[in-house]
Structure formats: structure tokens, C-alpha cells
Amino acid sequence: MPDPADALSEHAVERLIAYRRHLRQRLMQGCDRIYSHDLAKPEGVTPAQVRRDLMTIGYTGSPARGYDAKGLITHISSLLDARSVGGFALVGVGHLGRAILDYLARQHPEYKVAAFDVNPDKAGGVTHGCRCYMLDEMKQVLTQQSMRVGIVTVPADAAQDAATRLVEAGVCGLLNFAPVRLRVPARVYVENVDIALRLEKVAFFALASRPKETQE
């Protein structure tokens, strides 16, 4: 109950993740203190929003010195990474699936990742440094490696099946790329990334007569 992490809204978590990424970048450039507006501008939010977020997670800076970059990263991480996810299980080693596997292998070699596909040519092999299994091995693999997050990159008509299998294998979070709303138990968190929808959205707003847009 007293865990502040439980009070974070989805938006707040997204911003905290972005702040942390930005802070790490700054830190590598040798910048160890940072003001709310330094964090706000590149992320497209207001300084007040940043301070509010940091207040929410209980991190305190100092006037005239701002926030300590390293300490803030640690603080954010202690909230976000408090509970280890074990690893990721990706279903559907197609174009998008391979792109993600490749990304994870290159950028996050620390994550454990397992891949699954119906296609027997893919199952059994190793793609982008990640072992690819057959679907019926899912439960065993996930249990053994205690993976709690699933990634769905199968065609739309297979997405529900993939999700159901992942849930049965024990995941409690899903990142879904299929243009379908998945039906899962309430305890399972689902995040939809609908690329086709986003594309249509951009097409719309690109040509909408946008009024008094604020300057960046």
C-alpha cells in the first residue's frame, strides 16, 4: 500500500521512462546536475510537469542546483525496476518480430528473450541470438525462465490465440502489435502498439488545418 509506484498513472510512467533515458544520456556527456526545464524541453513537457512528476515519486532537488542526475536515475529505477520481469517471450517471428528480436539482442543483451512461431522452419533455430521454440514448448520455457511479459507479433487472426497461450504460460503483461483488442483476464496488463492506426493518424493530422499550434 505505501508503495508510491502503485500511484503512478500510465502517463506518468511513460514520462519517467523518458526522463531516465534522457538522464542517462546527459550523464554520459558528463552532466551530473539537471534542472526541471533541461529535462522538460527535450521531452516536450513543461518544467512544472517534471517537478510534479518528481514530487510524486518523492525525489527532491535543491534550488540553485537542480536535481542530481545520478541519484534521480537510481531513484526512478528503484521504482520502475523494483520487480524484475525475468524476460520477454515473443510470439511470431515475422518481419516485425525479427526487428524486435534484433533490437533487443543489440540494445539490451541483458534481457532474456525467447521466441515462438508456428512455422517449423523457424522453430528450433536461433534468430538474432535468440532461441526460437515451437508453440507447445511455451509453458515449459516460460516457467523455467520465469518470463512474465509477452510480445505479440503474429497476424491479426492469430493474435488472440497467441495471447491466450502466453497468458496460460504465465505472463502478466502483453505488448500487442496486432490490430486487435485482446481478451485476457483482468490481471493481465495489455499495451497495444497499433502501427497502422498511427500511420493513418499522422496522415490525417498532417493535412488537417492545424490551428494555433504552439511552437516547439
Added chain:
Amino acid sequence: MPDPADALSEHAVERLIAYRRHLRQRLMQGCDRIYSHDLAKPEGVTPAQVRRDLMTIGYTGSPARGYDAKGLITHISSLLDARSVGGFALVGVGHLGRAILDYLARQHPEYKVAAFDVNPDKAGGVTHGCRCYMLDEMKQVLTQQSMRVGIVTVPADAAQDAATRLVEAGVCGLLNFAPVRLRVPARVYVENVDIALRLEKVAFFALASRPKETQE
């Protein structure tokens, strides 16, 4: 000024796109009339939200018969597609870029798509039914084919450059997959799809002790 399309919020547009997709699916199944709750449940919104949205775009159903699927699709499309986007220009023919090119070629052969890459091995060729050009051909190609939307799938450190080139070539909308906030003129609409962030977000909420979540 009286164009209702200008009054649509980002969220509203996203929902309308989802409604339309769902309606098309229903229509193919031979269902020509639909109630607000039929549209709401699979999209994860409330029936009231659906009615409010349709009211906003000025579409009227009838009690006891609901909305006419075909007419509603037409109505939504008349708002969303009012202004033709010409086509899409994708920069960065890597893993993700190829996945998107492939998707567009298969699912949306009606869209014109051009690809661009620094890598001379890629430029000049044809990937997934889409001609790949060199960067310095961008302005010419986009002007000629009147493409108004850019897709950025280059590494983070090349994203700003890609965006700047696209804007100079005349695009007024960007779909950005790089984990960077792009700096562009205010008239240009930017939509960020931050896959890595979404992945971290799922990992967090998967393990957050979720309170009184509503049942699906």
C-alpha cells in the same frame, strides 16, 4: 472553419480509425447494422464514448436499429480521408523499416511508398515492391509524387537529420520510431512510436500490484 474534422482531438481520431476498421470487419461478416455497445466493447471504450464520438462527427443512428455500418464507414472516411496524403516516404531501410515496407506493400498496395537510405547497397534497389532511393534524391521524389508523410526508422543519432531532410522535402507529418524528440517547425505534425518505451512500460505494469482493475 465549419469543417468538423478540425474539431477532432487526437484521441477522437484514434477511436474513429479503430471504429472504421471494426465496422469494415463487421460488414464483411454480413452485419450491416451496429449498436454503440457492439462497437464499444471490442475497442475497449464505453458505449457512451462511442455515441459521443459519433455525435461529434454528426452521424445519427436510430433507436432500436442502431447505426448503419456502411453509412458510418462512409461518413468517417469522408472526414479522415478528405485530404489525400499522396503517399509515404520512409527513411532508414533497416529491420523495422523493411517490416513496415513489407506491411504497406501487402496490406496497402494502394499507397505510394518511397524508401531512402544512406547505405548505397540499399539505395537503387527495390525492397518489398518499393523503390529505394538515395538521400539526395528525396526532395525530387517527394515533390514529384507529392508525398506528404514521412516515416523515420533510422538509428537515434540519425533521426534528426532524417526528419530535417523530410521536412525540407515538403512533408507535413512524421511518424517517428527513433527514441528521440524531433525538432521540426510547428506546422509539421509528429507522432512518436517509441517501442522501447512501451516495452519498459509493459514490464512495469505487468508486475505492478494492479488495484481493482475493471473486468474486460
Added chain:
DNA sequence: GCTATACTGTGAGTGAATTCACAGTGTGAT
């Protein structure tokens, strides 16, 4: 040491988006 400054922390205010709740109504059943 003292002061001016530029920041943080936060209560209050604002505005947008969503939901509630119900009056109004066309339809299918009888």
C-alpha cells in the same frame, strides 16, 4: 557575512475528456 537570483515544491486553478443518467423515439411483438 549578506544579498540577489534562479531554482524547487506545491496548493489552487483550469480545461479537456470521459462518464452518467435520463428523456425521447423508432421498432418488433402481440
Added chain:
DNA sequence: ATCACACTGTGAATTCACTCACAGTATAGC
């Protein structure tokens, strides 16, 4: 023909996220 029902359309209420604005304060400069 009549009625009961289940739906729509929508003003009002609510929720939520964000922004404002300013008091409080640690620092750097003098």
C-alpha cells in the same frame, strides 16, 4: 393498432491530467 423495450442523443456531472503562480530556499557572487 398498441405497447413495451432497448436503443440513441445529449446536458450535466465528474474525473483526470496538466498548468499556473508564488512562497520558500540554497547557492554564487560580492
